[in-house]
Amino acid sequence: MTNQRKWFIGAVSAVALLGAGQAAAKCGTVTIASMNWQSAEVLAEIDKFILSEGYGCKAEIVPGDTMPTLTSMMEKGQPDVAPEAWINAVKEPLGKAVAEGRLVMSTKALADGGVEGIWMPKYIADKHPEIKTIADAFKRPDLFPAPEDKSKGALHNCPSGWACQINTGNAFKAWGGEKNGFTLVDTGSSAGLDGSIAKAYERKQGWLGYYWAPTSILGKYEMVKLDEGVKHDAKAWNACNVKEDCANPQKNSWPTAEVYTVVTSRFQKQGGEAYTYLTKRNWGNQTVNTLLAWMSDNQATGADGAVHFLEKNEAVWTKWVSADVAKKIKAAL
Amino acid sequence: MDWFYEFPEMGSSALRALKKGIDGSFRDFTREHGELMEQVFEPLKQFLIFSERLLTDTPWPIVIAVIAGLAWFASRSMKIAVGTIITLLLIGYFGMWEDTMRTVSMIFVCTITAIVLGLPIGVLMSRFDGMQRIVNPTLDIMQTMPSFVYLIPVVMLLGIGKVPGLIAVVIYAIPPVIRFTNLGIRLVPADVLEASEAFGTSAWQKMTKVQLPLALPTIMAGVNQTIMLSLAMVVVASMIGVQGLGQPVLKAIANQYFTLGMFNGLAIVGIAIIFDRASQAYGKRLQRHLEVVHG
Numbered sequence: 001m002t003n004q005r006k007w008f009i010g011a012v013s014a015v016a017l018l019g020a021g022q023a024a025a026k027c028g029t030v031t032i033a034s035m036n037w038q039s040a041e042v043l044a045e046i047d048k049f050i051l052s053e054g055y056g057c058k059a060e061i062v063p064g065d066t067m068p069t070l071t072s073m074m075e076k077g078q079p080d081v082a083p084e085a086w087i088n089a090v091k092e093p094l095g096k097a098v099a100e101g102r103l104v105m106s107t108k109a110l111a112d113g114g115v116e117g118i119w120m121p122k123y124i125a126d127k128h129p130e131i132k133t134i135a136d137a138f139k140r141p142d143l144f145p146a147p148e149d150k151s152k153g154a155l156h157n158c159p160s161g162w163a164c165q166i167n168t169g170n171a172f173k174a175w176g177g178e179k180n181g182f183t184l185v186d187t188g189s190s191a192g193l194d195g196s197i198a199k200a201y202e203r204k205q206g207w208l209g210y211y212w213a214p215t216s217i218l219g220k221y222e223m224v225k226l227d228e229g230v231k232h233d234a235k236a237w238n239a240c241n242v243k244e245d246c247a248n249p250q251k252n253s254w255p256t257a258e259v260y261t262v263v264t265s266r267f268q269k270q271g272g273e274a275y276t277y278l279t280k281r282n283w284g285n286q287t288v289n290t291l292l293a294w295m296s297d298n299q300a301t302g303a304d305g306a307v308h309f310l311e312k313n314e315a316v317w318t319k320w321v322s323a324d325v326a327k328k329i330k331a332a333l
Numbered sequence: 334m335d336w337f338y339e340f341p342e343m344g345s346s347a348l349r350a351l352k353k354g355i356d357g358s359f360r361d362f363t364r365e366h367g368e369l370m371e372q373v374f375e376p377l378k379q380f381l382i383f384s385e386r387l388l389t390d391t392p393w394p395i396v397i398a399v400i401a402g403l404a405w406f407a408s409r410s411m412k413i414a415v416g417t418i419i420t421l422l423l424i425g426y427f428g429m430w431e432d433t434m435r436t437v438s439m440i441f442v443c444t445i446t447a448i449v450l451g452l453p454i455g456v457l458m459s460r461f462d463g464m465q466r467i468v469n470p471t472l473d474i475m476q477t478m479p480s481f482v483y484l485i486p487v488v489m490l491l492g493i494g495k496v497p498g499l500i501a502v503v504i505y506a507i508p509p510v511i512r513f514t515n516l517g518i519r520l521v522p523a524d525v526l527e528a529s530e531a532f533g534t535s536a537w538q539k540m541t542k543v544q545l546p547l548a549l550p551t552i553m554a555g556v557n558q559t560i561m562l563s564l565a566m567v568v569v570a571s572m573i574g575v576q577g578l579g580q581p582v583l584k585a586i587a588n589q590y591f592t593l594g595m596f597n598g599l600a601i602v603g604i605a606i607i608f609d610r611a612s613q614a615y616g617k618r619l620q621r622h623l624e625v626v627h628g
Contacts (some may be wrong), residue, residue, distance in 0.1 A: 147494040147574075148382055160571070160580050161587025186580060187493055189572040191481065195488030196574075202364050202489065299349060 027057040027274040030267055031079035033064035034302065038295065039214050039288050040084035043109065045306035047083050047281070050317070053332035054325040055274040070094060073103055073264055080267040081278065084109045088257050104268050105260040106278040112285045114257030115225065116164065116212040118155070118171070120144070121197075122222040124206055133229040134175055134251075137208055141181040144206040147196075153182040156196055156209025159189050163242065168210045170241050170249035185209075197221055213285040219293025228253035273322075281320045287313065307333065363489050374496045381442050381495045388434040396434070397421045404607060408614030416610070420603040429578065429600050436567055436577035437604060443499055443563045447507040448556060455514025455552075456540065465515065472508040480505060480569045488573055498575035506562035513555025517548030553616030557609060564605045 030051060034044035044061055051057040062079050064072075069082050070090050074097040087094055087105075097103040118134050124143060131137050137144070141153025155172055158164035172184045187193040193209070194217050200207035201221040211218065213225075232253045240246035261278055268275050291313075295305045310317060310333055318326045342348075388396060397418060405414035424433050458465045480501055487497045521544050529543045545552075571579025578597045585594030 147492050148378070159583075159587075161584035165584075185493070186571075186574050186576055188574045188580065188583060191484070192488065192493045192573040195485065196493045199363070199367070199489050199492045202360055203367050297353070299352065 027051070027055050027271050029058040029060065030081060030271065030274070031060050031062050033069040033073075033079045033082045034061045035064055035066065035069070035082075035084060038216060038292050038302075041302035042291060042295065042305040042309070043083040045302040046309060046317075047081060047278075049306050049310060049332075050277065050281075050321065050325075050329060051274055054321055054329045055277065057271075057274055066090070070262065073097075073262060077102065077264045077266055080264050082262040084259055085262045086114060086257055086259050087262070088255075094262070101265055104263050104265060106263045106268070106275070107261050107280065107282050108259065109261045109282055110214065110259040110285060110288070111282045112213070112256070114212065114214075114259055115285060116210070116254040116257075117228065118168075118208065118226045119211045119218075119223040120206070120208050120226060121201055121204075122224050123204055125224040131226070133227045134171070135229055137226055138175050138177060138180040138182060144182075144208040146183050146185060149183065151181075153180070154185045154208065155182055156185050156187055156193060156207065158210040159187055159193055164210055164212075166244050167237075167241050167254070169244075170246055171251075174241075174249040174251045197223075214288035214292065216289065216292035216296040218285075219289030219291065220296065232256075273325075277321055277325075281317075283316060287316055359486060359489070367490055370490050371492075374491060377442075377446070377499065378494075378496045381439070381499060384442050385435055385438040385495075388438045389431055393425060393430060400437075400607075404611040407611040409618065410614055413607075413610050413614060417607045420607055424600050424603060427596055427600075429581075429597060432576070432578045432581065432597070433600055433604065436564075436579070436601070439495070439498065439502070439567070439570070439575060439577055440560065440563050440604070440608070443502045443506060444556065444560050446499065446503050447510050447559045447563070450503070451507045451510030451555075451559070452514055452552070455511045455555075456518065456545075458511065458515040459518035459544075468511065472511060475504050476508050480566070481572075484569075484573055493574035495575055497573050498570035501573070502563045502566045502570055505566050506559045509555040509558035509562065510552070511555075513558070514548065514552050517551030517555075518544045520551065521547045550616050550620040553612060553619060557612040557616065560608045560612060561605060564601055564608070567601055 032044045032047050032051075034041050048059040048061055052059040064079065064082070066086055066089065069079065070085060070087075071093075072078055073082060074093060094103065094105075098105060118137070120131070120137060125131065128140070128143065131140065131143075138153070144153045144155075146152045146154035155168075155177055157172075158168050169184060172178075172182070177184060185196075187196060187209075193211070196209070197207055197211070197217060198221065199205075211223065228251065230251045230253055232255050233250075234255065236250055237252050237255065240249050241252050261281065263271075263275065263278055271278070291305055291309050294300070294308060295302075298304070300308065310329065314330075317329075321329070343351075400421065401414045401417045404417045405411070408414070421433075424430060454468065458468050483504065484497065484501055487500050491497045491500075525543060525547065526539065529539050534543065567575075567577060568579040568582050571577060571583055578601050581597040582594055584590065585597070
């Protein structure tokens with residue numbers, strides 16, 4: 001390639017970039033997938049608000065779910081944005097679509113990822129700062145009395161039939177729960193699990209068990225995740241920790257689910273500044289938990305939640321947008 | 334004409350305030366009185382744990398012998414006793430012994446609780462029409478209200494486990510005992526009562542020696558229904574942490590394990606049939622004196 005041609009290509013791309021900059025002023029129509037769980041719903045509403053009020057897009061919400069939405073994005077290029085995509089289940093086809101340039105993962109939507117593990121209430125952590133890891137907690141059965149036998153400690157298991165029931169059961173074995181004077185308590189359903197947390201919290205009693213974030217329960221009742229003390233070992237995890245008949249489970253930490261915002265390449269090219277927003281927009285689980293708890297307490301819709309978030313958490317979202325866009329959004333609130 | 338097409342609702346903010354207010358005051362109530370409520374139910378909990386240990390720790394041949402013996406004692410029918418043994422052996426062979434024992438223990442305590450509470454209420458209802466006017470609609474509510482609605486406050490008060498499970502089961506299963514007791518006593522013929530009065534019975538004697546014995550077959554039909562209804566609640570109870578045959582059923586639902594669900598479902602049916610046949614046969618034996626009367 002001659003120098004002249006290189007220069008020529010450079011000039012053309014510079015012009016193309018300029019063109020893209022102009023297109024940003026009118027980003028056009030953008031469809032945003034709203035998934036059928038609370039955190040994704042409210043994030044979609046926030047995106048809609050910011051994209052339409054801040055960037056002048058014609059933003060529309062379309063209902064969706066992980067698999068159908070991502071498949072449709074890969075095959076048909078519609079909808080344009082999946083704000084909160086839990087990609088663990090679709091890693092392979094999604095990776096292919098990204099490699100072929102049909103989709104982009106613009107940012108980690110949840111900075112902390114989806115977190116699972118063993119949690120205890122914050123008031124216990126405050127009173128007993130020495131309890132940092134799961135092993136520490138298992139040394140104190142007296143702090144977490146079992147509902148049916150006060151002489152034993154209790155580890156509240158995940159609801160019956162969920163995948164986490166198996167890996168929590170294996171964790172109980174791996175950390176020697178029984179030897180330490182603990183029992184594994186069946187909670188039956190997520191309503192039972194949530195109820196047991198709510199009851200313990202209202203009465204400031206000890207509680208130890210499986211939970212996950214981001215969730216409204218963790219926003220409503222502040223809990224501390226206990227450190228596993230070991231790194232996640234994917235090989236051992238898949239070979240044993242998730243198997244019901246694993247003979248000798250070892251300590252392992254729960255994997256963090258990766259949660260990305262997925263955008264079609266069409267919008268990446270045409271969105272301009274609006275797309276730049278989607279590369280910067282992410283939030284921590286604590287913020288999400290608090291917002292979800294507010295929504296549950298007030299029985300609010302996703303749209304109510306989005307407005308509440310934009311009103312109360314300026315410090316979080318002003319980092320995602322430029323100063324004059326922030327001004328426009330504030331004016332629209 | 335807006336009001337004609339749009340229902341004049343209370344308004345979302347007022348409604349939200351109302352819901353939040355009720356939720357909040359209930360939360361305060363649990364905070365203040367939860368401990369006390371738990372202590373009130375402590376003896377019941379101990380009894381539940383004792384009964385479960387008794388059934389799960391006793392060697393299986395003894396348990397089968399005792400249950401079959403009880404079935405025979407109630408029914409005096411070899412067919413029912415042998416059927417009981419075969420059913421229990423099959424349940425054990427398919428690896429559901431422990432869960433089944435937990436469920437049987439739960440049903441046993443629930444039925445006793447329902448009888449202890451329901452019988453006096455039924456008797457009072459039959460004596461006082463005012464009481465009947467209050468109790469009947471209450472029973473309607475108990476039978477139709479979706480269980481999870483009252484499970485939320487019960488779990489908030491007492492946590493998860495056996496006692497909230499028992500409360501849920503008893504609320505759902507007690508109405509037949511109450512209704513059939515009331516009905517049975519009211520159906521005792523007036524001439525029999527007159528005759529007893531002529532012999533100078535006191536109210537207490539009339540109740541215990543005339544009305545209750547004559548009403549017993551009807552009451553037994555109510556007890557039979559109560560047992561059936563408590564078995565139907567096994568799966569719901571397991572959703573708040575009651576162990577037994579309900580847990581594997583929940584697991585089967587979550588993962589579409591068809592066979593697992595079927596086996597445990599059939600085990601529940603098996604116990605139901607044992608209890609049903611035994612208690613029905615017992616009720617029929619109690620009714621034999623009626624046949625004598627009619628020749």
